[in-house]
Amino acid sequence: MSYPTTLTRKPTWITRLPPYLYSLLFTAVTVAALVLARPYLTAPVAALLLLIPVSLSAAAWGLGPSILAGLLAFIALNYFFISPLYTLTVHQAQDLLALLVFLGVAALISQLVGRMRDSLALAEQREHESRRLYEMSGQLGQRKDEGQILQYLADYTQETTLADQVETLVTQSSNGKPLLVSTPPIRPHPIDAQPDLVISLLGTQYLLGEMRLWRERKSFSETEMRLLQTYASLAAVTLERARLAQESTRAQILEESDRLKSALLSSVSHELRTPLATIKAAITSLSSGTVPWESDARSELVAVIDEEADQLNRLVGNLLNMSRIEAGALQLQRQWTAISDCLAAALRRSQTASRDHPIQIDLPDDLPLAWVDDVLIEQVFSNLISNSGKYSPPGTPIEIHAASQGGGLVVTVINRGPHVAEPDLGRIFEKFQRLTAADRVTGTGLGLSICKGIVEAHGGTIWAENLPDGFAFHFTLSTSPLSEQPVEISG
């Protein structure tokens, strides 16, 4: 037996007619056969045989057709087999009794078989409903997003009820706003038409929203109502579960960001206090008069104060940039930029690194201009050079190369610093990662993640690589904005 995809509709008189016709035909054929075989039959045998169409009609087409068959069989029995033949009159009392018994038996069979058949149909219907619900709960369970859940509920309800339109609505979704989903997406009915049926989406604690149906045939059967209620409560439970899951994810994110914040705070307070402590010590010693006016100690202390103040300034700049990158508030002011300009400005700023390390620059004369924010790219150079200076032994060179490649530039900064384990190469660009020699190196652990943020905001990539005799950073930059190209001009 195949299951209908829709709930059984109330049959109209047209759809009801064929079973009566079949029953009528079946009975007529049986009567004809019996009339032909009359010479070999007695009336009681004919009566028994005439119960066949009655019981089979009941089994096949239900109560109504079987009663029709019973009445026909009763008339045929009287007409063809009870004397006087070919009349509907009965002379003998026992014949009348036999006819009445026949009618009673026929009616009883119709009743019993019909009821059995109806309960079978009901059982099948129930099984069908529970299958649908099972399927629905399975499908809903796979959906985590409120919109998807509402969409599935609307689609499924529309499909099963053949409604013209189904809307599902939660009054307050996880972002606090109402969320409405409709199948089909465009209203076929006038905007202000009242829905033909509204079913609440009732959660365990409060009303989540509702489901609205519009259907040309306005009335909904009891079965449909029952199913729709079940759909609605299933969907409500799923919605609640999705919400709880989201809240716990959010809680996890918050926890993670709290963890980052406290890492930042501890790192920052340490990094802020170190230069402050140095400055305070140097200043108090200078002002207390313990250091002679004209001495090496005095100029050393002054140099320390100067350097530490610069360090503080860099730190604050990095924190600011980081928070801008994190907030997505980095606004690129792109213009045609010579990489050599950014690099030169960065070198002027990273004087500690360039004092301790010879800087070797190899930029081809015909290097194309880059379409970048020069202030930010200078920051990238500055951070990479400062990082290289911190991690490589003093006196070893820092090399900077650039080459045009495809539609852009690849810039490389090489130092003689220690290797980073291969699996950690990507992680050095994460915040607060210090994978080597942490005790020796000062800094917030923000420099490289700022580089990553800036390069990626430009649509480029940044990566690190262990070299046989050192360590390299590479990053790519675009040399082609959407339409314009730098103009090649000569004076």
Next chain:
Amino acid sequence: MTRQMHILVIDDEPQILRALRTILTAKGFRISTASRGEEGLALAAVEEPDLIILDLSLPDIDGFQVCRELRQWTRTPIIVLSVRESERDKVTALDLGADDYLTKPFGIEELLARIRVAMRHAGGAAHASASSVIQAGPFRIDITAHQVMRGDEEIKLTATEYNLLVYLASNAGRVLTHRAILEQVWGPADIDHVEYLRVYIRQLRQKIEKDPNQPRYLVNEPGIGYRFIPEG
């Protein structure tokens, strides 16, 4: 110094005012201070200082407005103070007529150098603008002969390179915005073509710098413009 130079400092940070007053007074300047924009404008009108140091973030009216109003009636040099993260603000202030800028925190030597350059240009504008020879560091530019010399050696420049160098060198020590340079050397129609400037700066550096990748004379100020440093 025949007359004591008078500097007006407009900044809302009391500690900055206190430090600048102390340091600049010790350096022989006469100092007035204002902690609000309106007050600064009034003082500028009454006291007619020789130079104004102006912080861009003020509590009442912003530094741009102060700059704009000052430029309506005076050519007194203005040095703008600002924090590092606001390059566009500095460009705006420079385009509004400020003479130079300084990023907080700054060294006092840097401030004194900016003051000297601004004073010199203010004096230069009044007196010797018609000079036919510009001496900038080791370079000697003869305007009438269209000739650039480093010591006894002549540097051959194209017309555009020459115009660029003349403009930068005659403003030696002072920052010039991309826009100002483009307007002066290429004309008002080309003020957005930074790429011209980049290309010519590179060509010029190859002719006058020892190491074009680490320039000493033609210095880039990211996001702002270029500065010619005669001392190299």
